[in-house]
Amino acid sequence: DTAVSQTPKYLVTQMGNDKSIKCEQNLGHDTMYWYKQDSKKFLKIMFSYNNKELIINETVPNRFSPKSPDKAHLNLHINSLELGDSAVYFCASSHRSGSTGETQYFGPGTRLLVL
Amino acid sequence: DAKTTQPNSMESNEEEPVHLPCNHSTISGTDYIHWYRQLPSQGPEYVIHGLTSNVNNRMASLAIAEDRKSSTLILHRATLRDAAVYYCILRTSYGKLTFGQGTILTVHP
Numbered sequence: 001d002t003a004v005s006q007t008p009k010y011l012v013t014q015m016g017n018d019k020s021i022k023c024e025q026n027l028g029h030d031t032m033y034w035y036k037q038d039s040k041k042f043l044k045i046m047f048s049y050n051n052k053e054l055i056i057n058e059t060v061p062n063r064f065s066p067k068s069p070d071k072a073h074l075n076l077h078i079n080s081l082e083l084g085d086s087a088v089y090f091c092a093s094s095h096r097s098g099s100t101g102e103t104q105y106f107g108p109g110t111r112l113l114v115l
Numbered sequence: 116d117a118k119t120t121q122p123n124s125m126e127s128n129e130e131e132p133v134h135l136p137c138n139h140s141t142i143s144g145t146d147y148i149h150w151y152r153q154l155p156s157q158g159p160e161y162v163i164h165g166l167t168s169n170v171n172n173r174m175a176s177l178a179i180a181e182d183r184k185s186s187t188l189i190l191h192r193a194t195l196r197d198a199a200v201y202y203c204i205l206r207t208s209y210g211k212l213t214f215g216q217g218t219i220l221t222v223h224p
Contacts, residue, residue, distance in 0.1 A: 004158075041200070041216075042214065042216065043153075043159065043202075043214035044214070045211055045212065045213070048211070056211055090158050090159070092158075092159075102206075103149070103161040103164065104151075104159075104161065104212060105161070106158030106159045106160065107158050108157060108158055109156075109157070109158050
């Protein structure tokens with residue numbers, strides 16, 4: 001069984017479009033995250049939700065809006081896509097973000113290419 | 116956020132032990148040391164973590180210096196499937212993982 005799944009796996013779109021990436025975890029975790037990995041392979045956290053509440057919001061353009069309909073899902077909606085948004089987006093989940101010993105489980109990634 | 120410093124790359128031969136170093140001189144008393152790895156075209160995968168004492172699990176061992184300013188991830192017998200980018204991360208409160216550039220491990224047959 002897949003622990004953290006993302007859809008779609010690949011996304012190719014035109015500049016200016018709006019797109020969404022979905023993430024689901026079946027681990028019973030209460031905290032979920034979105035990370036962005038750019039072309040230089042640096043992984044950077046974007047958002048984190050704990051029990052459907054936003055707890056980490058890094059300096060990310062307003063065009064990115066996370067939505068958590070329930071604890072098992074954290075979707076990422078991106079408006080007005082730009083060339084610089086091309087990257088691999090990873091979703092992750094963990095128990096209780098307040099505990100620094102908790103491990104995170106990552107999804108397989110969504111490869112976004114903006115043309 | 117406290118930073119970590121790792122060598123850009125390391126090489127090993129199959130079936131030999133690998134010691135991956137990490138410096139974290141600005142670590143605070145409550146920071147856990149986490150190691151993740153990322154295989155090609157996959158998401159990061161948890162390897163091991165520790166606070167003060169050395170740790171062992173089925174994947175690896177983590178040796179933490181007494182002053183906690185450095186640590187070493189030990190793969191006891193490297194296999195070709197261990198070829199990956201290894202990240203040493205200091206985990207802060209609220210679960211924030213700040214990834215550095217990591218160490219690219221190449222394993223030769």
